[in-house]
Each structure stands twice: as C-alpha cells, then as structure tokens.
Amino acid sequence: MKHDIHIPALARVEGEGALTIRLKDGAINEILLNIYEPPRFFEGFLLGKYFQDLPDITARICGICPVAYQMSSVQAAEAALQVTISPDVRLLRQLFYCAEYIESHSLHIYLLQGPDLVGYESALSLAADAPDLVKLALRLKKIGNDLLKTIGGRSVHPVNACVGGWHRWPTVEAIQALIPELECAKQASIDTVKWAAGLAYPDFEQDYEFVALSRLEEYAIYDGYIVSSTGKRTAPEDFEKNYIETHVERSSALHSHTIDDKTYFVGPLARLNLNYKLLRPSARQAAKDIGLKLPLRNPYKSLIARAIELVHCTDLAIELANQYQPRGPSFREIHLRPGEGVGVSEAPRGLLYHRYVVDEQGLVRFARITPPTAQNFAQMEADLWALAPAVVSQPQEQASLSFEHLLRSYDPCISCSAHFLKLNIEKS
C-alpha cells in the first residue's frame, strides 16, 4: 500500500464503523478505528423508564441480537428487585437464546465472514457461484428465526420476555412442532463445522486474554461467573472492578481494559477455549472430527468456534424443546423496592453486561450497558497494529481488504441501532 486507507463505512459489519490507516515514510503511523456505539445513548434513554419497559427498549438496541439484550436486561432488573425466576422460565430463556445463536451465527459464518474466506466480495457474489451454500445459511437462519418468533411473539423485536418471566407460555405443541426442523439444523451445523475446517485462514495468532462466562454444569450462555484465561474469576457484580472502561476522544465507544490495563477478548473463541469441556457431546464430536486443537488463538478462526457452537445450540435446543412442559404462572409477581442489580449473559458476540439502579416506584435511576464489541474494541485495534507489518507491502486494495477481514472476523456489532448508512467509500 502506498497511500493512506480510509474506509468510512465498513461493509458486512453490523452497524456504523470507520477505519483510517495513515502512513508516514512508508510505515503505518496511525490506526483509527472509529465506532459509533449507540448503547451509550440508550443508557441515558433508559433513565426514568419503568423497569418492566427495559426488555422492550433494550431489545431495540440491536436487530441481530435482541435476545441477548433482553436476557441481560431481565436478569439485571430481577437482581435489583430481588425476583427469583422458576426453572421453567429459565429453560425457556435458554431455548430463546439458542434461537438467537442459530440465527446470528449462521448469518455471520456464511454471509458476513464466509465470503472473505472463500474469496468473494460479498454474499451476493457468493450466491451467484455457490447458491446452495447461501440457501443453507438462509434456511438455518430461518429455523432460528421461527424458534425465536414462536417464543418471543415476533422475530425481529420479540415482545414476550418480561422481568419475572414471560408474558405468556408458548404452547408445547408450537415448540415441539419445530423439533424436526431443529434436527435438520443440527445436521447442517455438523456439515458447517466440516466446511469451516476446510477454509484457508490467514496465519495470525496472538497471545490473548480470553474472558467469558462459565458455569460448572453447562456451557454458559444465559448466565454464569466471569472467568479469564489468566485464571482470574469475577462475580458478575464485581465486573466493573476488574474490567475498566475509558473514554477515547475519537470515538463514541469506550475502550475496555482489565484492571491491569491489558486488552482482552470476548466472544466465541473465548467461550470455546474456556468452556470446551462443557459443550454438548455432539459439538465436541464435531470438533474432534476436524482434529481441532485448543486453544485457538487466531481470531479468523472464530468462524470455526461459531460453527461448533451452532452444533451445540441446535442440539441443546432439541433437548430443551423436548423437555418443555411449563407448569404454573409464566411470571412471578413483583413487589416494588429500591435496589441495584447486575445481569450478564453471552451474546453471540461475547459477554454483555447490564447494571441498573431502580427506585421505590420501579423507575430506573441508573443504567450501565457494556456490549461485547466495546470490550473487544481495544483488542481489535491491537490486532490491526499486529497485522500492519504484513499488510503494508500489499497492493492498496488488498491491504484494505485485509484490515476489513480482520475486523469482520470479530463480528462487531457496532451500530446496534442505525439501520442505514451512506455507502460512499473513499480511499485517499
């Protein structure tokens, strides 16, 4: 590359982001990743709102992962109001989360990152040459979508989740009717792992600190304790003590670091590396069949981690759908009291933290939302710097694509809010 790179709108990334790379004397002098990150605006927007409106409002932060926002949100509000949910409510929430993983992972694997790895500019050009692959992605996504709609009442912005449980139980028949499709999705996911293993990944490994939720008895998605690959364990309510956010002037997003001022990495690679043994046997078998060696330290191989999680989630969804026999009321009665609570869950893109303070009338007095992309932001920039020496000698267009591909492998969800943006790409 001979000139600076400026990409005002990153393609195939959920949201608005811009990347500028400046050269000086032939070497990279400056890397600016600018992410417009609306969850911060939502924090202010939540103030004064009634606690029961939180799941609905936070679901609108992101079109791709509304379930993650709802699940961290209901848990934080329930902690603040000292509400305990029933096992049946938890089971349905786990199933709800499986639906989102199926949708989000199939989209990212085949239509967002996949085209980079098979040498296509976009899913559109991939669709022309490999329509069956794209159709498979759309079918998988639709199965996740149908499950999400059956539980949540709507697919794009589900409305059924509430603080204390669910507004209503979906019928057992409606849930079980989806099992045959989920069986197909499971087989397609196993095939996806094989396909993913055969792709050519750039040779790029870094020594990351991985952070994810963990549970003793299951592969943590809905809730858990916060663990790090350094061995550090953090209770959800101590998250802000060990993981610090600082403001960076050029961006509306905050940068996260550990208390020791180190970058860290959340998402599928972190979950797989830290919790592999707790995957469903079918997912472990799929990993074994491709000869997977852990830990994975190549961010591009997040795609393999997503594929393995797809097997896990389809398999788990089948079991949960078979177990689903709700008894009693779908939600707990809530007594208003002032309080503070934290909710953490694993969004498809990584750990999502919410903290609320509510007053005696049930109104929100404080809200903190720390999305996964914000936590990975500093790590993404560090990776861009690490990649730069190998890229600087590439032709301009290839260099630009190399940087974009690295960012896309993170599956950043960086608008969570804007549904359109200008597409005028300028390169200086």
Add this chain to the structure above:
Amino acid sequence: MKVPHDGAGGNYPGTIKVIGIGQSMRGDDAAGLAAVRLWNETYMPITDRPGVQVELAELPGIGLLDLLEGAWVAILVDAVSSDAAPGTIHVLHEAQLEAFSKSASSAHGWGVAETLSLGRKLGIHTLPEILVLIGIEAGNLEVGTGLSQEVASILPAAAQIIEQRVSTFLTAQPHSTSPRISPR
C-alpha cells in the same frame, strides 16, 4: 389499534403486505414505522380487506426475506437518505432500487435492495411478484429523539400514498389459487 405481528393472518392468494421498516428510537429513522401506523389507523378499519397484512419491522436486515415470504405484492415503507429535502417522499419500484441504493443508502450491508437482490439471485420463488418502496427522506437521525417536523408533517401524505397503492393492488388482486408466476 393493534398492529398484527409478523406473519399474522396467514397467506391468502394475492396477499398484499405493507411493511414499515425503521428504528423507532432514532429520529426520522422511524418514518416508515410511523407512516404505516398512521395508514393502518386511518384506512384499515374502513373495510374488510382479506389478504392485506401489516408488519412493523425494526431493523429486519436479511430477515426481510422471511417477512416478504408468501406475499404477492409488498409495499415497503422505509426512511431513506439521499440529497433530497427531509420529508421528500420517493416511490420506487424494484428495478429502481439498486440504482437508488448505490447512490444513497443501505442497511449496513443488508439493505432492502441488497436483500432482495440476494433473494432473486437465489431464485427464492416465494418472494413477491411486485415490490414497491415508499421511501421517506430522513433529516434528523439522533438517537433518543422523535421525528423531525419536516417528516412528521408529511406522514398523512405518505399514508395516502400507501392507501392509493393498496387500493390499486386490491382491485387487481388475483383470487385464484393457481400456481404463482415465477419472479422475474
């Protein structure tokens, strides 16, 4: 007034789907949602209209393909961004969409045009035969704000345009269950 959720009502030969798209908490980005809501409240209760379905979809992305499934005609109402004055109403047919999206805006990699183009390329035969986009030029897109005055004031006109299209297609609605014509 209750707006039916996704897929409510089932499929009917000659189904007309009116789909409002947008982000309800980001200024004029909500224009499509607001226009469809207003049209639904103003015109829908007048007559029994079998086969007309209403959807409000925030950020559907590629999920738009699922929403379009089974419709004969889809009328999409969305905020758009070009160089026109805020509140300008654009009425575009599918063939015009691509050119529009190239010169103006798209939904973070999965805009209406791109999503449709993907569906057509894959030969998905359940996509609508006819598609119309009613685009409302956005001005203010600040998070946490409402519609701008310019956009709010044209909502009745936008609702009227939606109604004109719906009425036209209702008149032409096929009532047979004969096999659907393949998409062009």
